[in-house]
Ligand SMILES: Nc1ncnc2c1ncn2[C@@H]1O[C@H](COP(=O)(O)OP(=O)(O)O)[C@@H](O)[C@H]1O
């Protein structure tokens with residue numbers, strides 16, 4: 001158990017690719033931090049630098065109170081779970097879990113005790129003598145987690161461990177990982193491109209974009225107050241609608257339609273509206289032309305256009321909708337971003353903390 | 358369902374006969390006396406001298422020194438076959454391991470250089486090889502017979518391709534598990550390569566077993582005679598009215614076939630098991 005600290009960490013690959021740029025992160029003891037971002041943004045690179053599988057070009061990586069920049073992966077006291085499981089195909093489940101301990105000269109009975117305990121925790125006991133190929137994808141990934149657990153490391157590193165599993169299994173494994181991490185209270189750094197996975201697992205999220213940190217915060221904080229248009233569009237499903245808008249006389253307008261009051265300086269802005277914050281009302285200020293509807297069962301997503309720009313609304317009704325609707329929105333649900341930098345514009349009006357009913 | 362087609366079977370039967378007939382002829386002829394073969398030609402039916410011939414071939418002392426028995430030759434061929442197979446596997450695996458997993462400059466260049474030189478057949482480099490062995494004083498020794506031919510382009514190439522197909526994450530997992538380069542090789546790569554090793558073993562054993570030219574040049578001492586040389590020397594006694602011991606040559610040839618067959622059968626089973634077991 002330990003903190004993991006990255007100070008101004010950067011990575012330039014041999015080809016000159018700047019995969020990670022100036023990252024400052026501190027993961028507290030026992031915290032579950034999820035690195036999330038689109039594919040190719042440098043998540044794996046960052047994780048692998050912590051693991052010691054990739055050289056650190058700039059900056060400093062600390063685990064506990066040791067600078068580990070030049071330490072071998074084996075000496076960093078971390079354990080890693082890979083997307084493709086990376087189990088040793090010729091070893092039984094038991095040997096797979098025990099291998100790291102054997103190499104560390106752990107006494108035999110201690111190895112047996114730890115492997116049995118991990119197997120019980122992960123419900124792998126009946127499979128201990130099987131080879132990985134005789135296991136399902138979910139079981140294989142549990143073995144990979146078992147291999148990490150038995151080592152009792154100071155930190156777990158996960159690189160998209162659920163991406164090879166089918167959707168249903170992914171949900172149940174997600175819960176399992178979360179429960180396990182809480183129980184063991186081991187500092188964890190988890191990489192995923194799936195924002196839902198990130199939201200549900202994380203104590204804290206780190207949103208990465210092109211190798212730089214875009215926002216750090218608790219999942220709900222990031223969801224409610226995305227620091228940039230990029231984060232706004234990335235976190236949340238269905239994605240937040242981003243509209244070209246402008247502010248004049250303290251009102252946000254899309255085209256000629258006044259949306260709601262906005263307490264930012266006048267001028268062009270990017271207006272973000274979460275589909276779940278919009279309501280279909282008879283006399284709403286925003287006219288919407290319906291394009292198509294996605295039925296999800298519990299709710300439906302209405303896609304359409306406002307002033308020629310794409311917009312999405314979620315609602316729970318079941319009756320058929322007319323082709324033209326009107327939308328209304330709370331002033332507090334407006335997200336305003338700078339057109340050029342994409343950064344969030346601070347609003348002077350205090351925003352009510354109401355969650356849409 | 359596949360329909361049984363008579364024509365296909367005919368072709369298969371003819372093919373099988375075509376392959377098997379020479380072996381049958383050799384086996385049958387070896388059970389006749391030399392003089393019968395000389396006057397009547399080859400046989401397709403068993404004769405009455407089988408036991409005697411095989412006994413003689415295996416145990417009778419021959420050669421100039423009178424020390425060479427069939428068993429000795431069999432033993433020598435065995436040493437050649439196994440020495441080649443094991444040596445080549447060890448050498449080409451370690452070479453491929455270095456080429457794939459260690460980043461050193463010009464690795465690719467070196468690989469292709471080795472590869473192209475080794476592609477030249479033995480006959481091309483046999484004189485320099487002989488010269489080297491002679492200078493080292495290794496003529497008439499098993500070391501001299503085996504070591505110079507151990508470097509194998511084929512083996513290195515196959516293992517290199519195989520190692521390249523092993524996922525990188527396996528190496529990374531092993532590194533995190535505290536396995537150094539040697540442990541990774543022994544604990545992970547070697548067990549994973551079993552199929553490959555079985556395949557190479559078959560090929561290389563037969564290559565070593567069938568060596569003729571190199572032992573012929575490297576050894577003058579008759580105690581290093583191999584079966585291949587034995588067969589040849591039986592047929593070379595054509596002096597005056599003496600006729601070669603055809604039956605003995607055939608018997609030796611039949612004997613010479615048995616170990617490779619055993620190797621193929623045993624290792625093929627491993628080979629196929631390995632193929633069906635691997636999952637990726
Ligand atoms: N070994 C490498 N050599 C050169 N460039 C690489 C290497 N690995 C990754 N990259 C590049 O670095 C960037 C980040 O990659 P990665 O960390 O794998 O992204 P992610 O895991 O977020 O999808 C990508 O542009 C990728 O092409």
Ligand SMILES: [Mg+2]
Nearest residue numbers: 043044045160
């Ligand atoms: Mg990745």
